Amino acid sequence: MSQTNKPTILITGGGGGIGSVAAGAFAARGYRVAVCDIRLDAAQLTVDAVRGAGGQADAYGADIGDAAQVAALFERIAADYGRLDAAFNNAGIGGGGIPLADISEEDWERNLRINLSGTWRCMKHEIRMMLNQEGGGAIVNNCSILGINGGANASYTATKHGIAGLTKSAAVSYAAKGIRVNAVCPGLIEAGLGLNVIRRGEDALRKFLSLHPIGRAGTAMEVVNAVLWLCSDEASFIHGHMMPVDGGYSSH
Numbered sequence: 001m002s003q004t005n006k007p008t009i010l011i012t013g014g015g016g017g018i019g020s021v022a023a024g025a026f027a028a029r030g031y032r033v034a035v036c037d038i039r040l041d042a043a044q045l046t047v048d049a050v051r052g053a054g055g056q057a058d059a060y061g062a063d064i065g066d067a068a069q070v071a072a073l074f075e076r077i078a079a080d081y082g083r084l085d086a087a088f089n090n091a092g093i094g095g096g097g098i099p100l101a102d103i104s105e106e107d108w109e110r111n112l113r114i115n116l117s118g119t120w121r122c123m124k125h126e127i128r129m130m131l132n133q134e135g136g137g138a139i140v141n142n143c144s145i146l147g148i149n150g151g152a153n154a155s156y157t158a159t160k161h162g163i164a165g166l167t168k169s170a171a172v173s174y175a176a177k178g179i180r181v182n183a184v185c186p187g188l189i190e191a192g193l194g195l196n197v198i199r200r201g202e203d204a205l206r207k208f209l210s211l212h213p214i215g216r217a218g219t220a221m222e223v224v225n226a227v228l229w230l231c232s233d234e235a236s237f238i239h240g241h242m243m244p245v246d247g248g249y250s251s252h
């Protein structure tokens with residue numbers, strides 16, 4: 001693959017809901033998009049859609065929960081792209097809505113391995129690349145309202161609070177080095193993991209939506225609009241911000 005003068009972005013979890021919408025939106029803004037997913041076929045579908053719309057994107061298969069696969073991913077990105085201007089650490093799994101005392105060792109380890117260690121691992125490689133290039137870069141983590149508030153979904157809530165810590169810690173360490181690190185904290189979104197809540201039926205949905213003062217779920221594009229802004233020069237003084245995209249949920 002040849003290198004171009006376009007700004008580049010890595011989107012993890014780009015084969016699914018919010019990540020695939022982000023890939024299309026960043027490509028439409030002129031980015032070359034590295035779409036990573038544990039499901040290479042899904043990443044390739046996103047890439048096909050981006051290319052069909054005239055954008056530039058490439059598919060990469062990697063499990064962010066596996067150190068060797070992530071190291072290999074970044075070696076390929078360095079070779080293919082030469083630089084990384086932005087990253088959207090979006091890959092993640094739901095915790096299954098399980099309260100703390102009922103979580104098995106296996107589920108707990110899996111959630112930590114993917115959501116928290118996977119996000120840290122990607123950030124580590126992204127920051128190293130950005131430190132070694134002119135102009136720094138911008139990183140946005142996909143956190144959650146459950147990274148700000150409590151929720152019965154204990155392992156998910158714990159990993160998302162951990163992502164908040166990684167976001168703020170990296171912002172403190174790397175702001176002076178030209179790397180901006182922020183997070184979006186979506187409420188219920190009509191895409192990906194959010195569809196599991198929506199599919200639970202009218203009663204569960206009504207209860208969940210009652211927590212969102214706006215009275216509806218958000219769209220993937222409403223999350224992506226915040227990510228686009230946080231990656232842009234318009235957000236040049238924004239560091240370590242946990243931006244709610246939640247229809248007012250976290251204002252309670």
Ligand SMILES: NC(=O)c1ccc[n+]([C@@H]2O[C@H](COP(=O)([O-])OP(=O)(O)OC[C@H]3O[C@@H](n4cnc5c(N)ncnc54)[C@H](O)[C@@H]3O)[C@@H](O)[C@H]2O)c1
Pocket residue numbers: 012013014015016017018019036037038039042062063064065090091092093094114118142143144145185186187188189190191192193194195
């Ligand atoms: N949809 C919502 O309501 C909502 C709300 C708050 C936060 N979020 C966050 O948004 C992010 C995206 O979720 P989504 O709702 O679009 O769901 P999704 O399941 O459609 O997207 C997640 C993507 O990550 C990929 N993935 C899972 N494990 C991976 C791994 N180990 N390595 C690489 N890729 C992996 C999946 O294959 C999938 O394509 C998640 O971090 C989620 O916690 C979603």
